Amino acid sequence: MTDYAMTIATPGDEEGFRRTPITLRAPGPGEALVRHTAIGLNFLDIYHRVGQYPWPVERDAILGSEAAGVVEAVGDGVEVIAPGDRVAYTIPYGAYATRRLLASDRLVRIPDSVPDEVAATITLKGMTAHYLIHSTFRVEAGMTVLVHAAAGGVGLLLGQWLAHIGATAIGTAGGPEKVALARDHGYTHVIDYRSTDFVEEVRRLTDGAGVHAVYDSVGRDTWRGSLACLRRRGIFVCFGQSSGPVEGLGIKELAAGGSLYATRPSLFHYIDTRNELEERARALFTLVGNGTLRAEVRQRFALADVAAAHRALAGRQTSGASVLLP
Ligand SMILES: NC(=O)c1ccc[n+]([C@@H]2O[C@H](COP(=O)([O-])OP(=O)(O)OC[C@H]3O[C@@H](n4cnc5c(N)ncnc54)[C@H](OP(=O)(O)O)[C@@H]3O)[C@@H](O)[C@H]2O)c1
Numbered sequence: 518m519t520d521y522a523m524t525i526a527t528p529g530d531e532e533g534f535r536r537t538p539i540t541l542r543a544p545g546p547g548e549a550l551v552r553h554t555a556i557g558l559n560f561l562d563i564y565h566r567v568g569q570y571p572w573p574v575e576r577d578a579i580l581g582s583e584a585a586g587v588v589e590a591v592g593d594g595v596e597v598i599a600p601g602d603r604v605a606y607t608i609p610y611g612a613y614a615t616r617r618l619l620a621s622d623r624l625v626r627i628p629d630s631v632p633d634e635v636a637a638t639i640t641l642k643g644m645t646a647h648y649l650i651h652s653t654f655r656v657e658a659g660m661t662v663l664v665h666a667a668a669g670g671v672g673l674l675l676g677q678w679l680a681h682i683g684a685t686a687i688g689t690a691g692g693p694e695k696v697a698l699a700r701d702h703g704y705t706h707v708i709d710y711r712s713t714d715f716v717e718e719v720r721r722l723t724d725g726a727g728v729h730a731v732y733d734s735v736g737r738d739t740w741r742g743s744l745a746c747l748r749r750r751g752i753f754v755c756f757g758q759s760s761g762p763v764e765g766l767g768i769k770e771l772a773a774g775g776s777l778y779a780t781r782p783s784l785f786h787y788i789d790t791r792n793e794l795e796e797r798a799r800a801l802f803t804l805v806g807n808g809t810l811r812a813e814v815r816q817r818f819a820l821a822d823v824a825a826a827h828r829a830l831a832g833r834q835t836s837g838a839s840v841l842l843p
Contacts, residue, residue, distance in 0.1 A: 528568030581612025
């Protein structure tokens, strides 16, 4: 079968994706050739596609930030993986392809207990859930935190991981089906933020005290309310902008809110060493492999139908994780 990638010439709408034949050379020193078996779909890919985040240098860009597959060949000096290994990875671009060359030190082995489709959809999202609640802010048993878009890909993993830690997770989600799904994935309370004022509801649920941390990936539509949900010295973790970027947040608002903290983290700054990458992947694959975290794939698309996948994710039509199949 001829290898192909779904390319896009310039930032724009999803109609710009084209199926483009590709030719791959043999892996050079430190590189691995990987045949993709499944590719994860992420909101990050939408920011790249529309030009909200930096565009890759090539004109016909290959987007896609997470995948799983089999190592077909390795170059000189590769020690961490070998041909035949099942591997997964997350890097910002290049995953929307049948095969690709990669720096071998970005690959992690997938344990037998985790299927490829699952690995392809949890490597980026699950390591994100891990660093957000262990490193950006260490959530402890007994704490209460708020998570927006709780029924999304990252959201369903966060709810279960917070419950596993012993924290009380309050989620928000759009519509009754997503509310029920989030409740089934670790959240103690889920607020339909389309029909209910989430600030009032969080205040009520916490007897006026507010939450220790807010994990906000929605951005423009929620950030003001998120600050209002925090207790004194609480932390606002702004890790995405599915409704648009946060604009106008001044440092004095942190004082007015009660000596608050605010951070805008990125996964790639939390896995840049091999050790950190392996540690987070191990923690994630262990809990998914032993069933502590349920990681179902809820939407499947052919890789060639990536435009439909983008339309569904951007249009809030998906819940949990989606996969693209080459
Ligand atoms: N900083 C990092 O390291 C990092 C890493 C991974 C992901 N992220 C961020 O985490 C978030 C979740 O990623 P994901 O891939 O798992 O996506 P997702 O949560 O499955 O999808 C995004 C969800 O955001 C909600 N949303 C609210 N307003 C929206 C709007 N105007 N347009 C579209 N969606 C809207 C929708 O849920 P409702 O219908 O329930 O509102 C939608 O389903 C994204 O913002 C992503 O960029 C950040």
